Amino acid sequence: MNNDFLVFDHVTKRFGALTAVDDVSLTVGKGEFFSLLGPSGCGKTTLLRMLGGFERPDSGRIYLEGRDITDLPPDRRRVHTVFQNYALFPTMTVWDNIAFALRLAKRPKAEIEERVDAMLDMIQLSDQAWKYPNQLSGGQKQRVAIARALVDRPQVLLLDEPLAALDLKLRQHMLIELDAIHDQVGITFLYVTHDQGEAMSLSDRIAVVNKGRIEQLDGPAKIYEAPATRFVASFIGDTNFFCGKIVSIDGDYCHIQVEGFPQIRAFNDKQLKVGQRVDLSVRPEKIRVTRTPPLPEKGASINVFPSTVRDIVYQGVYTKYWLQSEALQISALKPHSRFLLDQEAITWNDEVFVWWHPDDGYMVEVQ
Amino acid sequence: MNNPLHTRKAEWALTAPSFLWLALFFAVPAVIVLMFTFHGHDASGGVGEWSLSTWRELVDPDYPAIVWNTLRISFEITVWSIVLALPCAYAIARMKTRWRGIVAGAIMLPFWTSFVVRVFAWKTMLHPDGWLQSCYIGWLSVRAWLFGWLPGFMQDFLLWAGLATPGAVDPASSTILDSEAAVVLVSVYSFLPFAIMPIYSAAEKFDFSLLEAARDLGAKNFYAFRRIFVPGIRQGLVSAVLMVFIPAVGSYVIPQMLGGTNCILIGNKIFMRAIQNRNIPHASALATLMAVAVLVPIGLAMWWKKRQDVRGRRRLDAQTARLMVSAGGAR
Incomplete structure (x- = not known):
């Protein structure tokens, strides 16, 4: 070309x-x-x-x-x-x-x-x-x-x-x-x-x-x-932003401290240093919402946060959840399928767990 | 109110006043004028007995020439008005909205003064010592020079059609006042707003992004104007032509005041017959003749347009049929 x-x-x-x-x-x-x-x-x-x-x-x-x-x-x-x-x-x-x-x-x-x-x-x-x-x-x-x-x-x-x-x-x-x-x-x-x-x-x-x-x-x-x-x-799609600072490095991963929220683990592909201010973007479709926390062997390395369901919007292909987790609002998408069906449907004000893999977050540096 | 009978009634109620007005002040007088033509006239200026004498009198060797001159001059006035109005309307339509109102208002402004006063003002401007006189002599000289270059048969044709005068230009005897040129000039001046307004209102609705599309596909500005803008405002053009041509055919004030004896149009003849000769039936016959002279070409044009459309549709059908055959779909 x-x-x-x-x-x-x-x-x-x-x-x-x-x-x-x-x-x-x-x-x-x-x-x-x-x-x-x-x-x-x-x-x-x-x-x-x-x-x-x-x-x-x-x-x-x-x-x-x-x-x-x-x-x-x-x-x-x-x-x-x-x-x-x-x-x-x-x-x-x-x-x-x-x-x-x-x-x-x-x-x-x-x-x-x-x-x-x-x-x-x-x-x-x-x-x-x-x-x-x-x-x-x-x-x-x-x-x-x-x-x-x-x-x-x-x-x-x-x-x-x-x-x-x-x-x-x-x-x-x-x-x-x-x-x-x-x-x-x-x-x-x-x-x-x-x-x-x-x-x-x-x-x-x-x-x-x-x-x-x-x-x-x-x-x-x-x-x-x-x-x-x-x-x-x-602009491209929908996302959750977590604005914070890198507080520790753990191999290829790092931990980000966001105000009013527990530390978040994220993939550090840009090899950023401790102290760097970042915006972590996590797409709603990459966040899972369940009544029970993920299995403990998974739980060690992934991000799991207890949350409260604030709002649910049915969108056909997906259902969109608005969740309150500590001081932050998180949005998550969940497709409809028999496999993914909970024992009991998630509804307003339910106490649930939101979790995502550290590789699914993407960091943007803040100057 | 959804009852169709109600709406029908409402339609009648709404159109009745204008319908009545037209019937009383247009249709009835037109019929009366037509009836007068089948009467003679008496010495005191009244309408006489039933007779065909008026129509017989109309076989005056002067009239064909006057009708021809009227149509020719009206045509010239129309062409000049459209040529000037087109770029003007285009320019106004492309202005910012605020300016459009101001400029359109400025064009209509002369209507606030009396028409006769404005024509009188022209009389002053066309004075033999004025600069327009010099322009006129220059224009005549150019015309005579161009005429000299034409082949003989074209010269003969132009002389026959009254579109040229033989011989050299004599500045002393050629005055712009009391000439045909003065009539055309002042008529164009008077009728120009009537040409601009319909074209402008069509141009205002014209989608100027079409010109951009034409430019984008490789058209020069003028080509885009001619092939996209002009066809796009066709309706406005047609009404502009009618708005200028019809009053031009009937005009008599301008030729009366500025044309002198060199430019007598049918309107002047009607005026003369009605007011000076007190021969109402004769004037009526001339008016009828003039109406026919205007309506026949318009009727012909409409008939031709309709025929074109029918032909176009036939060609379209033929093309579609051919396409279907070539696509192997001749079901």
Whole structure:
């Protein structure tokens, strides 16, 4: 993989007093499915618009295949966007929408027909070719928007929250389809979303963006399991934070003292020293909740804390428990299954045990 | 209130006043005007006996030329108004909301002064010593020069259609006041707001991200404007054309005051027949003729549009059928 395919080199963009993009540098490989993930207003869309040519950075350069494209207008970049609202041309049929870029490029008629028909085939809308956009469903519009942007084989396809306007079922279906399309065309996809699920399931790599800066750039699993910052840990999925200080080291493990709580054992993969302030993140699904404590042979090395059930929320796939343990509130998820069923169902105000393996906690240093 | 009978009643009650108003002050007078045309006139300016004499009198060799001139000048006024209104409406629609109101208000502001007063003001500006006079001579010279380059048959055609005048420009005898150019200029000035407003209200609803999408796919700004923006505000354009063309055809104040004897339109003729000659039936016949002259092209355009749609649908069906056959699905 050529890693210098698309390069943002110290790019900064301000809107008045607001710094939307703050000195961002990143590289995207050719053919990669790359996601910019962050909350709304974090600057991810501004990054995308600068690549599309709709905004000009205040400083820094953008290179595409070694060529500086920072100052080129949108029509002189081979970069196409799938807009959040699709932006299909309402006065043109589906066929004409898809043919738009090819007609602009003055391709021969036969080639236009062949390529548009091939695109329609790919998105399985050949029988809708002569309809107008307002006659299509949301998912169909979405597919037309993708076909329109892919038809003249751009160097990069930009997708700006492309699934945000679709309902859950359709979104899941389109995710699979997007993945298939990416495999089929082999074009670099730059995907902007605030939905971690979308980014996780599609991306080769994800850049988590917050306040105009990249907090972490890694593969999906790394971002979830080993968040670089407290922001990443809290933005990607749900987590429990234990803020404290390392008080002792025990081989590969350490003990963390949190105010108003017993010491917690955690895996010290970063080889932090005693006295270091850390935020320990433990995902709710890694915490078990039981009426009885775990077997003593396990109990020696794992974290076990007696707690009181404060709240229970049934979520279908899981049930979420809110537990009071000493001075802290802990949330835990429990899947439903016969095997996991307690003798007696856990209910409000029950005295229970929460426990997790020290390897399931992940520490983020606090400066 | 969900009873359909109730809503039907409510509909009637709500539309009745405007319906009645239109019937009384539009439909009935229109029928009266039409009936007058089948009467003669008497010497005192009254309406005479039933007769076809008025229609017979209408075979005046002047009239075809005047009708043609009226349509031609109205067309010119419409084209200029649309050409100026399009970028203007586009610009207003792209402004911040606060500015839109201010600018749109500024465009409507002249309506607070009397129309006749404004036309009089133009009379001063078009004075032979004014700078507009120099512009006019320059414009005529350019036109004459361009005309000289045209092949003979085109020159003949333009002369025949009244779109050009033969010979060199004589600055002494060519005054912008009392010319066709003055009529077109001031008419465009007067009707421009009527062209801007419908286009603007369509442009305001236009989704400008479509222009960005077009740019993104490789279109230059002007191409995106022409292929995406203009078709997108078609409805506004159609009403703007009608809002300018129809009053232009019927206008008589502007040609009367600024066109002199060089630009007599059908509106002036109607005025002359009705007020100076006191021949109401004749004026009515001219008015009917003018209405027909406006309604026929509009009717034709609508018929053509409908035919295009039907054809488009047929082509669409044919394409779908072809696709189904090629997909092996000719069930």
